[in-house]
Amino acid sequence: MRDDPPGATPFQPHDHSRCTSTTLAHAERAVAETGARLTPVRRRTLEILLEAHRALGAYEVLDRLAQDGFGNKPPVAYRALDFLVDQGLAHRISRLNAFTACMHPGVAHAPAFLICRGCNRVAEAPADPVRTALETAATALGFTVERSTVEALGLCPACHEAP
Amino acid sequence: MRDDPPGATPFQPHDHSRCTSTTLAHAERAVAETGARLTPVRRRTLEILLEAHRALGAYEVLDRLAQDGFGNKPPVAYRALDFLVDQGLAHRISRLNAFTACMHPGVAHAPAFLICRGCNRVAEAPADPVRTALETAATALGFTVERSTVEALGLCPACHEAP
DNA sequence: AGTTGACATGATATGTTATAACAATATATC
DNA sequence: GATATATTGTTATAACATATCATGTCAACT
Structure with a gap:
């Protein structure tokens, strides 16, 4: 195990499971502070984005949510994704009509x-x-x-x- | 009639028919130089964008093309729009999923x-x-x-x- | 404990944006 | 005028997104 260098990006090799768990831990706290809740769908959606480490379309996310037993209708994915974007835990990539996990949550x-x-x-x-x-x-x-x-x-x- | 001030933008009042005809005249020349052709659909598509002076969705453009006797299927609009974007005569506004005429064609x-x-x-x-x-x-x-x-x-x- | 209200999820339906694939037609070149 | 190329038209469908209403869950208060 090694630490990511400061300024690490997805382009550089890094300990993936570690960056995922760190981000999730942060997310729990950050969301709680705003009074919102990181519910199962929302948490799983964030995990999916973190695992992918690339931009995923809402329907790609939806497929994976459905596999995990969550709803399989578009609003399920869009609501979770919108929530994460609102909370600063994910970004929307306009050019791709797709979403990524935020790699620097908490930092303005x-x-x-x-x-x-x-x-x-x-x-x-x-x-x-x-x-x-x-x-x-x-x-x-x-x-x-x-x-x-x-x-x-x-x-x-x-x-x-x-x- | 008055000249547009340098640096005019759609936000400022300006002689609209004049900016349209100037741009069209330029487009004829510019396109010819690249060996491409400003065909009727393409020309009309550019006119539509110029008349609107705001970003138009592909299907808005398509409706007007259809009214003018051109095809009424999506590819008709998308092809013309893509052509204009390739030629630097129009821009795609990613955030709006829409298109505008370029206001400074020719200038890199x-x-x-x-x-x-x-x-x-x-x-x-x-x-x-x-x-x-x-x-x-x-x-x-x-x-x-x-x-x-x-x-x-x-x-x-x-x-x-x-x- | 029961009521209330806010938030969250699920389901149905529909609307909007975009492209693949193929056929038909026009245009340029030889 | 035969051939190649570019353009347009059509069909069909993929991909992206939201409105609406019903149902469920949870916390706060009485």
Whole structure:
């Protein structure tokens, strides 16, 4: 067993079961603090996202939930996913119409998403300077930014070497 | 008649028929240069986007194409829209699953999109500094960016005043 | 313990967005 | 005008998403 280096991303090798359990433990606490509950469907949905370590469509999530004995109708997946997104435990990747587990829960962040077209994995990159630049551009046109989406499609280090 | 000020955006008043005809004229030339053809459906699709001056869903475009005697099946709209996007004459707004005419065709650009939630109009903002910041963040993780999406949701100047 | 109210889940139905696959037609080139 | 290529049309279906109403669960209060 080894610790993940700081700044670890899904693109780098890491102890997967450990990052999963750490995140789940955090989730329990974080959710409780807001007065919400991490119910079985919600917890399992988060696990599914964590196990995948890539963006999953709502229907992929739904299939797995159904296999585990939860409902098999779309709202089941969408409600759980929306909950996780609201709680900051998952992100929606607009470009893919899909969802990923948040890799830095608890830390205030509005990341840029790096989507590898080789292995389909998604990493979160620190995006403060990106947001700042966007704010500046928007302000120059008199536009007030409320929410923003920053997503990049390309190749991760591993897929770059072995295409 | 008056000229649009440099940096005009859909958020500011401007001579609409003029910006439409200018863009169409440019499109004819630009497309010819690449060896492609601006066929009737494609041309009409671009006109539809230009007339709307906001993001239109593929099926909205399709309805209008059908009214004009073109096919009424989804691929008709999607093909024309994809063509225009490939040619740099239109943009896809990922957040809205919708399309807009490009307001700065010909000029090399990878704009940030400012989406007003008041009036639904979409403006393109210069995004070079934004892309640079994104490149920097990605490179730090060994990720190579090929395409990127930068979209902001918020309020335009007009809607900010009169909500 | 029983009532209430808020939250959560399940089920039905439908709406919206997007593409694969193939046939028919137009256009360019030789 | 024969051939190749690009474009359009059609059928069918896949993939993504939400509205609505019924049912269940849990905690707080009386």
